[in-house]
Amino acid sequence: MKNSTFVASALLALMLAACQTGPKVVENPLIESANSMTLDIAKVELTDTATVLHVDAYFRPHYWIRIDSKTYLRAEGKNYALTDAQGITPDSLFWMPESGEASFVLSFQPLPKRTKSFDFIESDCADCFKLFGIDLTGKKSYDTPEGIPAEALQIDGNATMPAPVFKSGETTVEVHLLHHRKELGKEQAMYVNTLTGGQEEYTAAIDSVTGVVTFKFSQYGLAEALFPMAGSVLLAPGEHVTVYIDQRFSGQRIVASRKGSEIQSFRTLYADGTYANLNNLVNSRTDWPAWSMNLYSGKFGDYKMSAEAYETYVVNRYKELSDSIASDSLPSLMKEWMLLSLKGEAVVAMMDGDRGREFNYRYLHNDWDRRNPVKGIDPMKPESILGLTKLFDINDPQLLMGARSSDYIGSVAYADEAWIKAAGIQTGLVPSLRKFIPLVGKAQAGTLTEADMKVFGAEDNPFYADALRAMQQETLAQLEAVKDKAVVERTPDVPVEKLFDAIVSPYKGKVVLVDFWNTWCGPCRAAIKATEPLKDTELKSDDLVWIYIANETSPIVKYKTMIPDIKGKHFRLNDKQWEYLAKKFKIDGIPSYVLVDKDGSYRLRNDLRDHDLLCKTLAEKSQSE
Incomplete structure (x- = not known):
């Protein structure tokens, strides 16, 4: 009898739940992944007639965002279309307010009642907003992924x-x-x-x-x-x-x-x-305490400090932070790693104290034009490093294990010799790095000689010399592999004043885009990658010539392995040639573009960093009579 009563009660509860018509509301749902931090789903309302999303947007003040009218929700392989919008007009530019925050409401066709999660797809274009796995079950935390050994x-x-x-x-x-x-x-x-x-x-x-x-x-x-x-x-x-x-x-x-x-x-x-x-x-936590000097925050020290005051500041800051690490309840290995990271930072702060204080000035005054020298920086003295050597061994190989060790390496490898002598370092990591790093460029260019290797002595780890020989061997093999594919045009043998005209003059009567770039420039590579497929489609034209100008800061192997996939004429200039053209066109960074018209006239066109404008301009000019 009790069982019968229980079953009847359960059936009644289910029937009542099925008859409910009020909305199901999920506040602040977990989101599995997204391709942008711009949008957040603050609330989801599910009714029999609609799925309503309360959306928060975060973006730069006075910049615009846009929601496509073809936006849809996806759940269990089916799509649910956008039906209404409040606070934003689909397909129109929405300008963000001064706060950089905005909210609007989007309504869609109703999702099935038992839906556990869904995706928000702002149209199917590659860079449209996409949020995946928006949870409707009320989860409050993320679980550990399965399948990890x-x-x-x-x-x-x-x-x-x-x-x-x-x-x-x-x-x-x-x-x-x-x-x-x-x-x-x-x-x-x-x-x-x-x-x-x-x-x-x-x-x-x-x-x-x-x-x-x-x-x-x-x-x-x-x-x-x-x-x-x-x-x-x-x-x-x-x-x-x-x-x-x-x-x-x-x-x-x-x-x-x-x-x-x-x-x-x-x-x-x-x-x-x-x-x-x-x-x-x-990597086990995202909320580890950060015991860092934050050298590049613009707030480390004061650019007006004397060299002596700055030295004292670095030493005291190191002591404060190292004491904080020691007194924290962190695991011992984490403490040691944080301390190694802090030591590396302290070495950089001291050896690069002049540049650090200059950075501090430029950050505070928003003056990043290197043509404007910062005056009044009291030069650091090599003896300043003694303040740190009394606290720890700045020549300890374990410093390579800390975070930002590349900054430490650059600091000790390129410091004036007087700093190393003042620190009393004669053998070990630092002296070997100072021999090794200047020769890496030669090895990577395939120009390393055995005479170069004589800098290494019995006191140096044989690793360094062996590594340089292996680098050179790899370089030569890579250059051999691309020797028939990488075509670098011969730079015209003319005075620098006539160099640009000599490069473009063979193509008079055509439109010429001259792209100043280098292999290490991310925006340069991204722009080339976006444009390359169009050379065989909408920008395919016998009246359009692509010229790419790089300089010797592009490592030769990287350069020669990249250019076979970039259709056009390639020039690699020396420092003098590049510097002259940079001044001639007032190039403020790369990529930079000079557009040559069919009549041979030309000018800098850095508005063409806008990819859409570049494509439109080249198509129009190459097709005009």
Whole structure:
């Protein structure tokens, strides 16, 4: 009898729930991932007749956003169209107010009642707003992804700090993008900070089915791989490292930015490999305390400080922060890593004190024109470094394990010799780096000689000389592979005053776009990538010539492996030639464009940095009589 009563009561409850007509409201739903931080879904109302989204927008004041009338919701493979908008007009420009914040309401066809999550798709264009996995079940936190192996999950916060590995080898980084959506991108970028103090960029295609992307590259000594927005990992040369990136970090960032939101710890990255434990510890939380000097905040020190006062300031700031690290309840390994990072920062702050205070001035006065020298900076003296050497060993190889170690490397490698002598450093990491780094450019250009190698002595780790020889061997092999594909035009043998005319004069009667660029320039590469496919379609014309001018700051191997995929005429100028043309056209940065008309006249056209305007202008001019 009791069972019958219970069953009847349960059926009645279900019937009453089915008869309810009031809206289901979900406040501040979790969002799985997104391709932009501009939009947030603050509230979802589900009724029998509509799905209503309360949308918050965040963007630069006085800039516009736009919502396409073809926007739809997607749930369980079906699309639900936009039916109404309040506070914004679809297909029209919506100008953000002074606050940079706005709200509007979008209504769609009703989602099925049992829908657990849905996607917001602002049309199907590549750069339209897209938010995925908007939760309707009331979840409050993100769970740990499935399928991550034990090595990438385990963390020992009391383990000892590993040592930097000094050897060379081909490294493979296999990246698994968890919760990947094809709309989040077809390529993954990885930036590698090297032992030379420089940074290499790698881009590879993402497998649309598995969400896996693989990078392979030659590595010389310890390196740090950075993944945009996701974190970084230390790499030992010659190993195969598997990295798991939880792409829900893009949704979590939106959720965490909500007003009044409780910041939840979110682990973005998991890894295996030689430095698995340290990498996983550092990436295990997004809310680790940041004991940093923040050298580039514009607030470190005062540009008006005397050299002596600045030295005291650096030393005292280091002591304060190191004491804070020691007294915190962090795991011992995390404390050691943070302290190594702080030590590296302190070395940079001291050795680059003149430039640091100049940066401070330019930041505070918003004056970034290097042609305007900053006067009144009291020059630092090499003896200032003694203030730090009394506190820790600035020649300790373990400093390479800290965050921002590339800044430390650049600081000690290029410091005046007087600083190194004042520090009393004669052998070890710093002297070897100072011999090694200046020769990297020669090895990467294929011009290294055995005479160059005589700088290394018995006191130096043989790694450095071996690495340089391996770099040169790789360079020569890569140049040989592209020698018949990479065509670099001979620079006209004329005075610099006549150089530009000599380059473009063979094409009089045609429209010529001269693109000033370099391989290390991200916006340059992005612009070229966007334009290249159009050369065979809407910009295909016998009356349109593409000329690309780079200089010798583009590493020769990188340059020659890139230009076969860039249709046009390629010139690589020396410093004198580039400097003259930069002054002639008042080039303020790259990419910069000079447009030559059919009559041979030309002028700088940096408004063509707008890709749409560039395409429109070239199409019109090349098709005109």
